[in-house]
Amino acid sequence: MAAIEMEAVVRAFGATRAVNGVSLAVPPGAFLALLGPSGCGKTTLLRLIAGLERPDAGRIALGGRLVAGPGRFVAPEARGLGMVFQSYALWPHMTVAGNIRFGLRIQRLSYAEERARIGEALEMVGLSGMADRRPHQLSGGQRQRVALARSLAVRPGLILLDEPLANLDAHLRETMLAEFRRIHAALRTTFVFVTHDQDEAMAVAGLVGVMNAGRLEQLASPADLYRRPATPMVARFVGRGRTVPVQVLGRSGGLCRIAVQGRVVAVPGDAPPGPGWLCLRPRDLAATAGGGLRARVLDHRFQGGGHLVTAALEHVEDGGTVDFTLPRPPHPGETVELSLTGGWILPREALRAETPLQHRLLAGAGADA
Ligand SMILES: Nc1ncnc2c1ncn2[C@@H]1O[C@H](COP(=O)(O)OP(=O)(O)OP(=O)(O)O)[C@@H](O)[C@H]1O
Ligand SMILES: [Mg+2]
Structure with missing residues (x-):
């Protein structure tokens, strides 16, 4: 059963069709990168999956469960997914542990279970021992790891990342890409990673979807995209x-x-x-x-x-x-x-x-x- 299935999904803002008839199926445990030029609809597609946007037409199913379609809309918090943004969106007045605990609040866990989840998530991103720091006492890369730990702690079936490395310098981006790969391999959770950087997409993902003007031009492995582009846009955009x-x-x-x-x-x-x-x-x-x-x-x-x-x-x-x-x-x-x-x-x-x-x-x- 596909982790994500979209069928002819449309989302328009006024005259702009930000997502214009996208259909795709992503197998469970995949690491999918959504790649394309600025304004092609990547963030909108991610927000549709998250439930932060409602489709104007089409259907979206997650893990075989219809979450958006005619007469049906499942709220974001009931979709069992985690989201990491470019801006990290950490609470500055809370500690690292507090930020992660905040993400866990809807799960109503016991104190002991919360502590265990926080410890496990921090260990996963290599930040054990930093639980009591505040965001301003962390580097950009460490903050991004906290944002990732916060979504991992919820143990979601699906993690959505919107340009999570855009604020980091080139060296740190490399390191974090390797971290994302390692964490994905350890968890086998489905990851969707939005980027406009083809090197980043090809380096991190097993499956890449190239978008252009609201449409999905091709969904394929990095090697196939490079060797067998399906459209002129993909041929020119990749490599x-x-x-x-x-x-x-x-x-x-x-x-x-x-x-x-x-x-x-x-x-x-x-x-x-x-x-x-x-x-x-x-x-x-x-x-x-x-x-x-x-x-x-x-x-x-x-x-x-x-x-x-x-x-x-x-x-x-x-x-x-x-x-x-x-x-x-x-x-x-x-x-x-x-x-x-x-x-x-x-x-x-x-x-x-x-x-x-x-x-x-x-x-x-x-x-x-
Ligand atoms: N809330 C909104 N209201 C009006 N137009 C919007 C809204 N959100 C997105 N758009 C438009 O939809 C199109 C797709 O936007 P989107 O943010 O999905 O692109 P993107 O691929 O994520 O771009 P970038 O790489 O710059 O982040 C753009 O033309 C954008 O201006
Ligand atoms: Mg975007």
């Missing part, structure tokens, strides 16, 4: 992908034969013959004399010990921009010969025309499209 228009000539055995710059090459993918999009990451291209592809340098910067070059593929109309690395700085306007060492043809059903040329190509693809 600096570029999308290049190509003609698919045929497919067999997980490969597509494509024509690009008048040459025929085989690339992994599963799309029918017709216009298609090739997703290329910097690692999918290598500068090779006689490589067959020609690209004119537009820009470059030093990164990761090499020169990351942005270049326009010759004779590719509209969106034929690619990135690759060179061991040396390129000359401005230089033409570099490239060979294809990877890539991925986007599935046809994912293609939505975004530019006039794409409209023309897709319209011409006929019944196949």
Whole structure:
């Protein structure tokens, strides 16, 4: 039974559909990251799961129990979940133990049981011995751990985290990501972790949902998102992908034969013959004399010990921009010969025309499209 199940969920604020028809199923014990640009609806989706927002349409079930849908709405405190926010939201006048106890108050436990839960939660986040401190006597990372301990103490079946690391410096973020992974592995509770940082999402989660303009573009493992993006948005958002228009000539055995710059090459993918999009990451291209592809340098910067070059593929109309690395700085306007060492043809059903040329190509693809 899925830990979270959503069916065609919509939440609108005036004319803005913050969440626009999202359906998903998250298996129990999963660590799901919700990833997407600012304003794409991540927080709203999390608040819908928590019961802090009511859907305008659609259904939400948690652990097989309908919590929101036509004629039904279960209040947040009755959903058996814990929530951790970016701002920690700790009570400044209470001690660490007091903050955690406050979260436990609705469970009406005995004093001894409360103490045991507080001790257990603090141990889990590595803060044993700090129970009597107040929030201002803690570092940012420690405060975030208290916020996590407070939700763990309730022993929820589901923990929702909204950009919990956004206030921390890069080093502390790394440490806390490792902590979240460790705690998740120990508890096997379902975690939903919202972030707009793809490295954070890929590092921490077993399952990543990419959102764009209120929609869920793809829900997959980090490796699948990277290797087999389902939509142009995912291709571009994850791992600096570029999308290049190509003609698919045929497919067999997980490969597509494509024509690009008048040459025929085989690339992994599963799309029918017709216009298609090739997703290329910097690692999918290598500068090779006689490589067959020609690209004119537009820009470059030093990164990761090499020169990351942005270049326009010759004779590719509209969106034929690619990135690759060179061991040396390129000359401005230089033409570099490239060979294809990877890539991925986007599935046809994912293609939505975004530019006039794409409209023309897709319209011409006929019944196949
Ligand atoms: N209470 C509200 N009233 C009106 N509009 C809202 C409200 N909450 C969210 N929105 C709008 O809904 C859209 C999605 O907002 P949401 O906060 O879910 O985005 P997000 O993906 O969490 O963004 P960020 O990464 O910046 O936190 C935005 O356009 C936002 O302005
Ligand atoms: Mg948000």
